[in-house]
Amino acid sequence: MHINSGPSFGQPRIIPLAAFGNKVAVLRLDEVHPVIAGNKWYKLKGYISAAQAQGKKALLTFGGAYSNHIIATAAACAHLGLKSYGVIRGERAPQRSPTLQDAEGYGMELCFVSREAYRSKQLPPELEAIASECIIVPEGGYGKEGMEGFWALRNELALGDYTHILCAVGTGTTVAAFAHGAPAHQQVIGISALKNNLSLEDAVEHLLQQGQKAYVHIEHNFHFGGYAKYNKELLQFMNTWYRLTGIPSDFVYTAKLFYAFTQLWEGGFFGPQSNVLLVHSGGLQGNRSLPPGSLIF
Numbered sequence: 452m453h454i455n456s457g458p459s460f461g462q463p464r465i466i467p468l469a470a471f472g473n474k475v476a477v478l479r480l481d482e483v484h485p486v487i488a489g490n491k492w493y494k495l496k497g498y499i500s501a502a503q504a505q506g507k508k509a510l511l512t513f514g515g516a517y518s519n520h521i522i523a524t525a526a527a528c529a530h531l532g533l534k535s536y537g538v539i540r541g542e543r544a545p546q547r548s549p550t551l552q553d554a555e556g557y558g559m560e561l562c563f564v565s566r567e568a569y570r571s572k573q574l575p576p577e578l579e580a581i582a583s584e585c586i587i588v589p590e591g592g593y594g595k596e597g598m599e600g601f602w603a604l605r606n607e608l609a610l611g612d613y614t615h616i617l618c619a620v621g622t623g624t625t626v627a628a629f630a631h632g633a634p635a636h637q638q639v640i641g642i643s644a645l646k647n648n649l650s651l652e653d654a655v656e657h658l659l660q661q662g663q664k665a666y667v668h669i670e671h672n673f674h675f676g677g678y679a680k681y682n683k684e685l686l687q688f689m690n691t692w693y694r695l696t697g698i699p700s701d702f703v704y705t706a707k708l709f710y711a712f713t714q715l716w717e718g719g720f721f722g723p724q725s726n727v728l729l730v731h732s733g734g735l736q737g738n739r740s741l742p743p744g745s746l747i748f
């Protein structure tokens with residue numbers, strides 16, 4: 452099956468927010484597919500194109516038990532008739548996370564490795580034999596191929612009129628994709644979901660050609676304690692944001708993006724001529740790990 456086929460991969464909507472005088476809009480990448488949602492799909496497109504170009508029949512990637520990237524890879528491969536392998540950080544738990552249950556349901560073969568082994572980025576011995584048949588996708592879909600998977604979308608959506616584009620940052624691939632080739636008047640701002648990940652600037656710069664870095668700014672102060680950390684204030688914010696805009700968010704990435712945006716907005720960061728685009732990068736499946744009843748959506 453070709454990667455653009457399938458009924459659910461429509462052009463994402465851009466929704467203006469009346470609550471912010473329609474000077475702010477949200478790019479709903481979360482809506483492109485119910486499972487292969489958000490920025491993960493676009494990053495995977497780049498790797499899938501590479502697999503198709505090289506005649507490889509499988510993707511092999513890495514992630515944690517709640518990884519949006521793992522489930523997106525599993526579902527995308529199932530959709531396209533490719534095999535998928537997931538190297539999962541941490542020992543095999545008796546009770547699988549919902550994310551891993553779903554990934555297995557999509558036919559992903561899971562291989563659990565200790566945190567130390569995971570950190571070393573060595574392939575487990577049982578996967579070494581098949582690695583040559585696979586495209587290896589770095590954790591989170593980081594990399595040039597991941598960035599290139601956004602090109603078609605970037606070209607289809609005319610984004611030149613926006614003065615600011617804000618998106619949540621994990622590996623930096625998505626923010627780099629929006630910054631790459633952005634016009635000089637446009638500021639691209641990434642909101643880091645990680646605490647003190649000060650190598651992010653380098654990771655982004657590495658993906659960009661020289662001279663592009665000037666347009667990217669990464670905010671490091673909206674992580675709420677660190678990756679996948681949250682508190683009552685963040686959950687309350689998610690509900691308030693939903694009531695205000697009708698837009699659901701995930702607690703790991705997009706809630707912190709929208710929160711950071713509202714802080715910047717209230718602080719007068721955006722001038723009167725601003726035209727802001729917030730990239731909803733998806734991730735809603737991750738909310739399944741929150742206590743039931745936390746959210747109104």
Ligand SMILES: *Cc1c(COP(=O)(O)O)cnc(C)c1O
Pocket residue numbers: 489490491519520591593619620621622623624625626701704705732733734735
């Ligand atoms: C993975 C993820 C990100 C991070 O994207 P990067 O390209 O790795 O920076 C942002 N938002 C959501 C919802 C994600 O799942």
